[in-house]
Amino acid sequence: MGFAASVTLGLAGLFALAWVLRAGARALLTGHSRSIASDMPLTAAFGLLVIVIYAFVAIAAPLLAPFPERDIVGTQFQAWSADHPLGTDRIGRDMLSRLIYGARNTVGIAFATTALAFVVGSLLGLWAALTGGWLDQILSRFVDALMAIPALIFSLLLLTIFGTSVLSLILVIAAVDATRVFRLARSVAQGIVVMDYIEAARLRGEGAWFLIRREILPNAMAPLVAEFGLRFCFVFLSISSLSFLGLGIKPPTADWGSMVRDNATLITFGDVTPLLPAGCIALLTVAVNFVVDWQLYRASGLREATQ
């Protein structure tokens, strides 16, 4: 069976499974969650399913992987076989196992980074919009200055200064990404802080933390969630590209980005193995974007409150 045919078949299988699960959710759930399930397009169900599978693989990696992550278990560049379903890499480690552990490392780090970027960026953005005046000016101009430096070069610079540990990788990419989140959160919140209910809350004597948490954030949530999905993909890609450049996740830790680089020579021999980690990245990116599209649609088109 050809590679392209099996990929197509696999994707079709995922779609079919997503359809079945969605139908099941419609039948079993009640109330609000049921109405969400019945509005869900098939693409979103597919995206959710893929995300759930990735999360499961990441969490259960030691149970699923046939070999340990870092051990050399064969000779260099073995072909696909029963022992090593996806062959071995440059120094004889099992590709399938590394692909499975890679999900844990790459996706885990990307998630932590995005979450951090969002907490910092959106809180500062909402705060700047709410307070206005000099605080807004200082924060916004500082963010402008950071954004003026190309993101990749800026993160390379910071990583060279602080060294390339996993922690500094997370912090550096989060800092770069938080600037984008800040801009979005601030502009969304600027449309909200002029509403009368914010004035009413101010007149009541509420503090900034309450205003951000209870009055602004719930109304800014939809665009922020949508942006979270998009940012997650970008972070994912920047980790991969940093790893590809040798400044991301360090060997021997398995990481999809560096796996592509390490085994790139195989492509010249017509072997698709080095493309598999890239394919994993692509599939997750597409899945996340399907879910994000659905969230965007729900936030803009579907006004559940008025029904």
Next chain:
Amino acid sequence: MTREVLLRIEGLRIEGRSGDTWSEIVKGVDLTLHKGEVLGLIGESGAGKSTVGLAAMGFARDGCKITGGSIMFDGIDLRRATEAQRRALRGKRIAYVAQSAAASFNPAHRLIEQYAEAPVIHGVMARDKAEKDAVDLYRKMQLPDPEGIGFRYPHQVSGGQLQRAMTAMAMACRPDLIIFDEPTTALDVTTQIEVLAAIRDIVRQFDTAAIYITHDLAVVAQAADRIKVLLRGEEVEEAPTRQMLDAPREEYTKSLWAVRSFARPVQPPATAAPVLSVRGVTAAYGKTVVLEDVSFDIHAGRTVAVVGESGSGKSTTARVITGLLPPTSGEIVFDGAALPPALKARTRNQLRQVQMIYQMADTALNPKQRLRELIGRPAQMYLGLHGRALDARVRDLLHLIELDPDTYIDRLPGELSGGQKQRIGIARALAAEPRVIICDEVTSALDQIVQEGILQLLTRLQDEFGLAYMFITHDIATVRAIADEVVVMQRGRVVDAGHKTEIFTPPHQPYTELLLSSVPEMDPDWLTRLLDSRA
């Protein structure tokens, strides 16, 4: 003297979509309009007035579809006509004037360019001729500087002028039919008169037929030959204007008349010391002075109505009282002691005493908070209520505003009607147990029947709790209904003030006179008389 029929709508049915379900919003309406005739279309919001108006152009809004009936315009079946045929009619033979001219003009083009667009597209006139014609019509609409005004952008022209420019634009191709959709609703009473008079004159002058959609009977009485009353997509009754005003047949129509008859009994002048006093307040936005030496008192159990056109400083006064805009001089005295000018310097107890209810309940209630939190938060914050005591208090408050607690306590504002939302605004203010409530145009976004309910509720609460109200409004009918004292403001100054009976009994101050005489009366000859007396 019946003339030939221009528009005949029979058994019109229109469905609207909410979510996945379609429901009928116009249920078989018939309508006949003769050449040169003006038909008034009246009803509350949701009655289907605008939908019927648009259907007269063979048009249905997004989310609506025409499902039945026929629409014949001058021998052309608009339902069978192709989209191209309908487009050829629109703007040329049928024109539309929307409620908000400010939102309907393209802000990026000058008025005259937008005027010339329709005649040029429809090939009625060449561009230079259309522009000459525009100046002529601007003059007929009594716009100031008719030669120059067309070269301004929409934001450089006042609301009333923009509405007249829009009417002139609708006239550009000399259509047979114009549909006016609430053209004066967003305007001040004094401006409304000018627009109304201009519309009436130009329609008569060019012998244009018109459908005039509004919820204000007194307004439509000035312009319409016949009036049709709609209720929930169905016709209630139709009659010539005078007959309709003198002898409405249906109960519903009578109730539309009766709304304005609600009035709180006149209270004796207050003898106790005022609960809140505005003393010599001058305030400015940057260097622009917006309030000059404003003073008045508010007494417990009494209502002070602050009236004036937009820009007169009514809402700014409220901002000064609440501390959002510290005054440059003067002070706000509460219960004998001066309040700190800035919001941040006020204690929680001082904040609690003065509460505010807003005009637009839609923007005044956080759409993501349930009523439990919306109403409960002030009680929790000011009175330290928690858990079961808080729940009980919220339920009490819902009872007070005549909403069933079990049904409503966990709803979101989006699940309420306009009137119910405004009631929640009232409950939120009450939750703080204040002594003064500032009502900023609280009824102006509501239908008249709903308005009456809100006014009755406010009055009942006032009597029950001895509340002092500052009632900001531009609606004189509301002032007559509930005010004790009246403060008339113009350009940031108090020009007239006193007990309601003094203010409403002649002789008036000149500005008060202008304001009072501008309120439309339920009399078809009122506008003609008024314009004669002013001439």
